[in-house]
Amino acid sequence: GAGVSQTPSNKVTEKGKYVELRCDPISGHTALYWYRQSLGQGPEFLIYFQGTGAADDSGLPNDRFFAVRPEGSVSTLKIQRTERGDSAVYLCASSLRRPEDTQYFGPGTRLTVL
Amino acid sequence: DAKTTQPNSMESNEEEPVHLPCNHSTISGTDYIHWYRQLPSQGPEYVIHGLTSNVNNRMASLAIAEDRKSSTLILHRATLRDAAVYYCILRDFQGAQKLVFGQGTRLTINP
Numbered sequence: 001g002a003g004v005s006q007t008p009s010n011k012v013t014e015k016g017k018y019v020e021l022r023c024d025p026i027s028g029h030t031a032l033y034w035y036r037q038s039l040g041q042g043p044e045f046l047i048y049f050q051g052t053g054a055a056d057d058s059g060l061p062n063d064r065f066f067a068v069r070p071e072g073s074v075s076t077l078k079i080q081r082t083e084r085g086d087s088a089v090y091l092c093a094s095s096l097r098r099p100e101d102t103q104y105f106g107p108g109t110r111l112t113v114l
Numbered sequence: 115d116a117k118t119t120q121p122n123s124m125e126s127n128e129e130e131p132v133h134l135p136c137n138h139s140t141i142s143g144t145d146y147i148h149w150y151r152q153l154p155s156q157g158p159e160y161v162i163h164g165l166t167s168n169v170n171n172r173m174a175s176l177a178i179a180e181d182r183k184s185s186t187l188i189l190h191r192a193t194l195r196d197a198a199v200y201y202c203i204l205r206d207f208q209g210a211q212k213l214v215f216g217q218g219t220r221l222t223i224n225p
Binding site: 004031033035041042043044045048055056059091093095098100102103104105106107108 | 146155156157158159160163199201205207211212213214215216217218
């Protein structure tokens with residue numbers, strides 16, 4: 001079946017602009033996660049949704065970052081007033097409901113802020 | 115979240131076994147040991163997980179020390195496609211669902 005998909009695969013923007021990154025999880029997966037990966041580092045947790053609600057947003061670095069999942073499927077990560085330090089690969093993952101369920105990752109969106 | 119310690123890099127030859135170590139001396143009784151790997155330019159993918167007993171699947175084996183303070187991921191016959199960064203992660207099945215990644219081990223496979 002189809003895996004997790006993310007669009008766009010690459011995004012180049014200018015400092016100060018607004019960007020939206022989209023994630024389509026595996027059908028039937030109620031849990032959705034966003035991670036950010038800087039060059040040479042492991043992925044870093046941003047936010048976790050169970051259904052439509054954000055169950056844990058402790059990883060969002062500041063209030064410029066926001067994510068939604070209005071119908072419990074597709075999610076959008078929104079970054080306002082982008083900064084050069086936001087440049088990274090943004091990864092989305094989905095899983096079934098239980099804590100021990102495997103997370104399936106998408107290929108990521110590479111964001112470059114000039 | 116309990117922390118894990120892995121070597122930064124390892125190297126092996128094609129068709130030989132590879133043993134990737136992970137230390138987790140502060141592991142709690144409710145922590146599962148998970149392994150994910152990340153191939154170049156891809157998102158991480160699940161490899162294997164276990165709690166106390168050794169585990170086998172089509173990708174790898176997981177050997178867990180009796181005191182659970184360390185574990186070893188075993189690739190029985192490495193191929194060039196196994197070159198990746200391997201992450202050892204502790205997940206508390208009673209706690210947060212997020213994965214906490216460390217630096218991982220970068221595995222190089224020589225032809």
